[in-house]
Structures are given as C-alpha cells and as structure tokens.
Amino acid sequence: MGIEVLVSLLAGLLSMTLGGLASTEAIRKAVRHILNIQTAPAEKSYSERLSELTASLTDASEQVDSVLSELSRVAQEKERAALKLAEELAELEDKELELKQRVDALQNMPLPAVEHFAKIIGSGEKRSAKRDYFLFGAGVIVSTAIAIGLKLLGLG
Numbered sequence: 001m002g003i004e005v006l007v008s009l010l011a012g013l014l015s016m017t018l019g020g021l022a023s024t025e026a027i028r029k030a031v032r033h034i035l036n037i038q039t040a041p042a043e044k045s046y047s048e049r050l051s052e053l054t055a056s057l058t059d060a061s062e063q064v065d066s067v068l069s070e071l072s073r074v075a076q077e078k079e080r081a082a083l084k085l086a087e088e089l090a091e092l093e094d095k096e097l098e099l100k101q102r103v104d105a106l107q108n109m110p111l112p113a114v115e116h117f118a119k120i121i122g123s124g125e126k127r128s129a130k131r132d133y134f135l136f137g138a139g140v141i142v143s144t145a146i147a148i149g150l151k152l153l154g155l156g
Contacts (some may be wrong), residue, residue, distance in 0.1 A: 021027060031037075044052075
C-alpha cells in the first residue's frame with residue numbers, strides 16, 4: 001500500500017507539472033502551429049483604435065488639402081489662359097475693324113486712281129529688280145577681275 005500511495009502522489013505531481021507546462025503561451029502557440037489553427041487577433045484597446053483612426057483621419061485630411069491646392073493651381077492657370085485669350089481676341093477685333101476700314105476706304109476709291117497706284121507700284125518693283133541684277137553682275141565682274149589680278153601678280 002505504501003508504493004501505491006507513492007505512485008499516486010508522483011502521478012498527481014507529474015500531472016500538475018505537465019498541466020502547468022501545457023498551459024504556457026509558448027506551448028499553446030506550438031500546438032496551434034502544429035495543428036494549423038488560426039487564432040482571432042486580440043481586440044485592440046479603445047485608445048489604440050482611437051489613435052489609429054486619428055492617424056488615418058490626419059492622412060486623409062492631408063490628401064484632401066493636396067488635392068484642393070492642386071485644383072486651385074489648375075484653376076488659376078486656366079484663368080490666366082482665359083484672360084490671355086480674351087486680350088488676344090480684343091487685339092484681333094481691333095485689327096479686324098482696322099482692316100474693314102481700309103477695305104471700305106479702298107471700295108470708295110475711284111477705279112482710275114487704283115489703276116494709277118498699281119502702275120506706280122509695279123514700275124517701282126521693276127526698276128528695283130533691274131537695279132539689283134545690275135549690282136549683282138557688277139559685283140561678279142569686279143570680284144573676278146580682282147581674282148585674276150591677284151593670280152597674275154602671284155599673290156593668290
């Protein structure tokens with residue numbers, strides 16, 4: 001009977017020891033890993049969740065500010081472009097008015113005066129072309145004469 005009590009005591013002591021080891025976190029993780037059991041993540045505290053939400057809200061706010069500043073910059077560029085186009089349009093309208101006035105003035109001019117004006121311009125252009133050809137030919141002749149003279153003197 002003494003040995004049976006001793007075996008019972010040792011069995012109880014061994015059970016408590018193994019039960020204590022089995023309840024440790026390391027053993028539980030190893031068993032879960034071996035059995036491939038997924039555990040639900042621990043629920044975060046209120047302050048952690050509040051901190052994460054605040055950080056997320058700050059990031060979103062910065063992104064919205066960035067988008068708004070970009071929209072503002074694009075709108076200002078478009079406004080400048082529209083003002084420039086309006087100025088160019090006003091200049092073109094002024095030129096159109098000026099050209100219409102010239103056309104009206106030319107329409108009111110008598111035909112013989114227009115023909116005489118065309119003859120004056122045409123003869124001036126012809127004289128100018130003749131003079132240009134003459135000067136070009138003279139330049140060719142003079143440069144040729146100088147080149148021949150330098151060859152004969154042995155300088156060229």
